[in-house]
Amino acid sequence: xxxxxxxxxxxxxxxxxxxxxxxxxxxxxxxxxxxxxxxxxxxxxxxxxxxxxxxxxxxxxxxxxxxxxxxxxxxxxxxxxxxxxxxxxxxxxxxxxxxxxxxxxxxxxxxxxxxxxxxxxxxxxxxxxxxxxxxxxxxxxxxxxxxxxxxxxxxxxxxxxxxxxxxxxxxxxxxxxxxxxxxxxxxxxxxxxxxxxxxxxxxxxxxxxxxxxxxxxxxxxxxxxxxxxxxxxxxxxxxxxxxxxxxxxxxxxxxxxxxxxxxxxxxxxxxxxxxxxxxxxxxxxxxx
Numbered sequence: 001x002x003x004x005x006x007x008x009x010x011x012x013x014x015x016x017x018x019x020x021x022x023x024x025x026x027x028x029x030x031x032x033x034x035x036x037x038x039x040x041x042x043x044x045x046x047x048x049x050x051x052x053x054x055x056x057x058x059x060x061x062x063x064x065x066x067x068x069x070x071x072x073x074x075x076x077x078x079x080x081x082x083x084x085x086x087x088x089x090x091x092x093x094x095x096x097x098x099x100x101x102x103x104x105x106x107x108x109x110x111x112x113x114x115x116x117x118x119x120x121x122x123x124x125x126x127x128x129x130x131x132x133x134x135x136x137x138x139x140x141x142x143x144x145x146x147x148x149x150x151x152x153x154x155x156x157x158x159x160x161x162x163x164x165x166x167x168x169x170x171x172x173x174x175x176x177x178x179x180x181x182x183x184x185x186x187x188x189x190x191x192x193x194x195x196x197x198x199x200x201x202x203x204x205x206x207x208x209x210x211x212x213x214x215x216x217x218x219x220x221x222x223x224x225x226x227x228x229x230x231x232x233x234x235x236x237x238x239x240x241x242x243x244x245x246x247x248x249x250x251x252x253x254x255x256x257x258x259x260x261x262x263x264x265x266x267x268x269x270x271x272x273x274x275x276x277x278x279x280x281x282x283x284x285x286x287x288x
Contacts, residue, residue: 002030005118006149007037007109010074011154013124015081020123020153021283022085023161026188030094033116034078036071038064038102071100113146119185122151133247143257143285149185150257154246158251162186166250167195167282171210175255176217178286179227182254194248196230199236207231245281253265257285 004021022030086092094252101108113121125139139152140242142261153159167181169175182193195214199207211229220225234240242252 001119003116003118003120004030005113005121006034007031007105007121007123008075008078009033009036009124010071010078011126013126013153014078016157016159017122017124017153017281018078018082019085019159020087020151020157021120022082023093023159024120024122024151024186024189025086025089025094027185028091028093030091030194031097032082032094032187033097033099033112033118034075034082035099035101036075037105038067038071038100041108049165051151068100069122075100090156105138106145107141109138109264110146113148119149121148123150123152124134125152125154126136131152143287147287148185149181149287150285151252152283152285154280154282157282158280159253160188162191162282163249164250165191165249165252165254166245167193167194168253168255169197169214171197173254174288178254179218181286182284183221183226192225193225194228194230194244194250196232196244199231199233200235200237200242204231204233242279245279252284253279254284254286256288258288262287277285 002025006017007016022048068074079096079098081152082096086094086096100110109121117155121142123139123142139150143152144151165186166179167175167179167182172178179193179195183191185213193219195211197207197211211231215222215229218227230244232240232244
């Protein structure tokens with residue numbers, strides 16, 4: 001069964017996230033669970049409170065009720081939108097469920113991951129204003145902390161059915177297993193994986209030997225043209241990454257997400273997380 005978990009904040013990117021999630025469906029036996037998280041409390045000032053009461057830290061339950069009502073209305077409209085997407089897809093009978101939670105966003109996402117046991121978590125990388133629970137680095141935090149594959153969809157991504165997937169490698173012992181997993185996750189979709197090492201400081205011959213070893217493990221997939229292996233020797237990996245994605249029409253970038261640092265074993269200090277996230281290409285993080 002394919003199970004896709006979708007945290008939403010009702011920002012402009014929310015519909016793109018849902019479109020991408022629907023594009024992942026490759027079987028009728030699918031469940032999409034869409035959920036929104038409300039904060040535990042909203043702090044609002046009220047000058048009418050008696051002296052001695054910290055009005056800035058007063059919990060306005062009325063305002064929370066309004067937020068919950070608005071969230072329910074937004075969720076209802078979003079579910080109608082997703083049902084329409086499914087109706088026009090190859091898998092119109094996929095099941096949809098939804099919920100509204102309250103609490104710390106990071107904690108709630110991790111909890112629902114454990115209970116729902118998703119095949120994918122699909123989420124946006126930026127949210128709506130400062131009050132959004134998906135703002136800033138939330139996607140990066142979830143990529144590091146949950147054991148499930150996480151797809152982060154940038155605001156300006158071009159939403160298509162995954163076809164050309166870049167797998168960025170620095171020759172980890174986990175590469176073979178993760179590549180097998182990608183083929184499994186996207187089975188019934190016509191994907192091609194581009195296994196690519198961006199070589200900037202390492203000896204090229206050493207990198208070539210390591211890549212050759214990885215290539216031998218995928219002889220059948222190579223003969224079918226479903227997997228390609230590349231070493232990009234460049235002094236500027238950021239430029240090389242952009243150029244490669246454009247040249248091969250990459251629509252999804254995948255990598256191993258390490259607990260210590262997502263890109264610790266992928267890039268050195270000359271490139272930062274923000275460079276990868278600025279590509280406007282959906283990213284698939286595979287937990288170590």
